[in-house]
Amino acid sequence: MSKLTMKNYLRKHPEVRTIRVAAADLNGQPRGKRVPSRFADKVVEDGTRFPMSVLNLDIWGEDIDDSPLVFESGDEDGILKPTERGFMPMPWLEAPTALLPIWMYRDGGKPYDGDPRHALRAVVERYKKLGLTPVVAMEMEFFLIDDSGRNLQVPISPRSGKRRKAAETLSIRALDQFDTFFTDLYDGCEAMDIPADTAISEAGLGQFEINLMHCDDALRAADDAWLFKILVKGLARRYGFAASFMAKPYEDYAGSGLHTHFSVLDENGDNIFDDGGPKGTDMLRHAVGGCLAGMHDSALIFAPHANSYDRLVPGAHAPSAICWAYENRTSAIRIPSGASAARRIEHRVAGGDVNPYLLLTAILGAALVGIEDKIEPCEPITGNAYTQDLPHIPSDWGSAIEAFEASSFIPRVFSAELIRNLVLTKKQEKYYMAELSPTEQVEIYLDTV
Numbered sequence: 001m002s003k004l005t006m007k008n009y010l011r012k013h014p015e016v017r018t019i020r021v022a023a024a025d026l027n028g029q030p031r032g033k034r035v036p037s038r039f040a041d042k043v044v045e046d047g048t049r050f051p052m053s054v055l056n057l058d059i060w061g062e063d064i065d066d067s068p069l070v071f072e073s074g075d076e077d078g079i080l081k082p083t084e085r086g087f088m089p090m091p092w093l094e095a096p097t098a099l100l101p102i103w104m105y106r107d108g109g110k111p112y113d114g115d116p117r118h119a120l121r122a123v124v125e126r127y128k129k130l131g132l133t134p135v136v137a138m139e140m141e142f143f144l145i146d147d148s149g150r151n152l153q154v155p156i157s158p159r160s161g162k163r164r165k166a167a168e169t170l171s172i173r174a175l176d177q178f179d180t181f182f183t184d185l186y187d188g189c190e191a192m193d194i195p196a197d198t199a200i201s202e203a204g205l206g207q208f209e210i211n212l213m214h215c216d217d218a219l220r221a222a223d224d225a226w227l228f229k230i231l232v233k234g235l236a237r238r239y240g241f242a243a244s245f246m247a248k249p250y251e252d253y254a255g256s257g258l259h260t261h262f263s264v265l266d267e268n269g270d271n272i273f274d275d276g277g278p279k280g281t282d283m284l285r286h287a288v289g290g291c292l293a294g295m296h297d298s299a300l301i302f303a304p305h306a307n308s309y310d311r312l313v314p315g316a317h318a319p320s321a322i323c324w325a326y327e328n329r330t331s332a333i334r335i336p337s338g339a340s341a342a343r344r345i346e347h348r349v350a351g352g353d354v355n356p357y358l359l360l361t362a363i364l365g366a367a368l369v370g371i372e373d374k375i376e377p378c379e380p381i382t383g384n385a386y387t388q389d390l391p392h393i394p395s396d397w398g399s400a401i402e403a404f405e406a407s408s409f410i411p412r413v414f415s416a417e418l419i420r421n422l423v424l425t426k427k428q429e430k431y432y433m434a435e436l437s438p439t440e441q442v443e444i445y446l447d448t449v
Contacts, residue, residue, distance in 0.1 A: 001086030006044045006100070009087040010037055015096040019087070021048055023080055023102045024116055024226055025055045026422050027304065028355035029448060032080075032102065043100065047081040055104060055114055056421045058432075059305070059448055064424045069114075078104040078112050085223055091188035092234030101223065113415040116357035117219065123365045123413065124218050130371075131267040134364050135344075136221040137214035140228055141256035141352050143249055144178065144206045145242045147446060152249055154206035155241035167203050167253055174201035175208075181239050185210075188231050194224045203317060204253040216265065218360055225258070225356035233447070246445040247303070247351035248310035255311030256352030257318060260363055261336070263344040264371075273343040278326070280335060280343050282374075287345060288324050288333055289377035290370015291363065295322045295332060295349065297407035299393050299400040300426060301362040302350040306397050306433045307445050311351050313395070314386040319348050321390035323381045330385035332393070349393065353449035358422075365413030401426050 010016055019040050022032035031054050035043055053069040055078075063070050080102040087098045104112040111118040127134055146155040146163075156163045157177035168174040175182060182199060189196035195213035202209050212228065215221040229245055236243035248255035264272050264287070273284035295302075303309055311318045317329075324333035334346040347363050369375070381388060394400040404410055405423045414422075433441055 001084055003044050003082075006082060006086045007041050010040055010098065013096070013098065016098045017095060019043070019098045019100055020090065021080065021100045021102050023055060023104060024355060024357055025057055026114075026116060026355060026358070026418075026425055027057075027059055027448070028116075028226060028229070028357070029057070029059075029061070030230060031055065031057070037098070040100075044082055047079045048102065049077040049079055051075045052078045052104065052112060052114060055112070055116075056425060058425055058429050059444060060432075064421075064428055067421070067424055069421070078106060080104050083117070083223070085220075088192045088227075090234070091184070091191055092231060092238055101227075113417040114421050116355055116361070116418070117222070119361045119414055119418055120219055120222055120357045120364075122415070123361050123368065126368055127264070127364070132272070133216055133265045134218045135214050135216045135263045135265060136218050136360060136364075137261040138212045138221060138225050138356070139209055139257070139259040139261075140212060140225060140245075141202055141207060141209045141258065142232055142243050142245045143204060143256060144181075144208065144236060145244055145249060145446065147242045152442070152446075155239075158239065165205070167205055167207070168201050169203045171201045175199060181235070185232065185235055188235060189228070192227055192231060194228050194231070196228070202254070204255065205250050207254070207256065214261065218364060222356040222360050229356075242446060244446045244449070245352035246442070246449050247305070247308040247353045249442060249446065251310070254317040257311075257348065258350045258352045258354055258356070258359065260347045260350065260359065261344050262347070262364065262367070263342070264367075271341060271343060273345070274340050275343075276340050278337065278340070283371060284335070284343065284345065285377055286370045286374050287367035288335075288370065289375030290366045290368065290373070291333055291345065291347060292322055292324060292377050293370065293375055294362065294366030294409045294413065296391070296393060297403045297409050298362045298366065299349075300404040300422070301358050302354060302393075303397075303400060304355065304426070305353055305445060305449060306430070306441055308351050308353055309396055312349075312393055318351075319385065319393070320395070321385045321388065321392055323385055323388075323390050324377060325380045325382065325385070328381065328385070331381060335380075353445065362413060366409075369409070369412050397426070397430055401430065
């Protein structure tokens, strides 16, 4: 969206009295400012400023104690400019308000390497140099939760006035119980130009999934996922309950994943994974090989929080082993069946609590390394991955932090500055989370991730 179009948005919507400008920090939290609409043109033209350290806060919104971005550098500012997305409404607020997504640059105009959106941009540009374009679709799983009491539970249905305390996989009744919420959610997606497709009830207690349609702009796909999470959580509060993307709010039920499907187009618009049959091309195998090669060390991206590892256990409908397969949902990488022209890779490791920008950077970056190096994957498995002797994804937060920090693979995908910032953030969070009870941890993650 051009600057002129952005300025004209507010001319066409005089009811908008204030705007929000917001960027995603490393945890995917929106950080920014409230600005009266009369000053919006200045933000569009000149951007806004806040400290670089703001994109490197912990999950509580606190500075990282030993970060060089704070006192060592004088807590210097970055300049934040509007992304291509431009203004959009914020349907979860009572007053008419517009959101303007922004991302950070240094004063000389160089992208700030610690901004997760710039991390994804850098990977996409590497694809472009090879004449390639990733096409991405994401499955957004989340819970609707009544958190008004001591114990989390399914909200009372606005339709029936009843509370059904059971998982209802693919239940039309479960969807209908919250029909007004989902109608408003789809209306909000339409207003914000988020390509929300099918909704289903999932296997968890009060759990649902909405698919976001495939997109040949990976930055936009990550924007869609980030904005969708903000919309769902904000709209749920208007209904008097919570929506959460945390990985595992209930011990006895499945957690929420964020499965990512991707293919890659060449300069002619042809899918480089399509060989006309079910197996896929050498390029598909190499992309799988890259994803598998980077999976262990990328666990901190796929499972960024203490609660994330409660989901990644054998037999819990989430992958725990590093493997791939054709049409097999127990594997970490699945090659779905269907028309060969749509041949794609489904990456199934990430929880719903991830930062979508870092997630797509890790997945697409690893696949690109595989394509560049022609990495051959192990043989695809058959049967139940949980019962086989296979290498495993790190099973705890500390091991994932250590693997990410020490990795020789991760620097091929992420900048040194982002690696440093994320490691410092997660070490601080791990230290302070250890002081909290499980209930207190859930309270933190319920609203944030």
